[in-house]
Amino acid sequence: MPPKLVTTVDAAYYTGRSVGTIWRWASEGRITRYGSGKQVRYDLRELPAKTVDEGSGELRLGEPPALPEGARAA
Template identity: 40%
Template sequence: MSQTQRGRRTVPTQLAAMLAGVTEATVRKWASRGKLTRYGRPGRAEYDIEELYALVVETRIPDPR
């Protein structure tokens, strides 16, 4: 796990996918669609754990409508 500016806790794509229970392709798709912020440098994507958790919770809770 990496520590970046302002105390953000980030993880690489592979670990983010494992934590979310999805594929790495899904994590990349979420980032490309603006649902998840990509941090890191070219060739080394990282994702904020708290942001990832919030997205997973949001996608797993059924819409009551």
């Protein structure tokens, strides 16, 4: 199945995290970066979706993608 590519801003919105977090995840190897420069895209299927509790309206973030074996977090 081909990747479902989105911009950095869209990836940040989808996950409920900052653009900086998306960049860090990519640099740590947690998610795949497609393209370069301003044309970078990320596969939506690799990203944890945020959810909103319907009762309280509370935002819940999904678990961050796992680090590749042997990698260290920034």
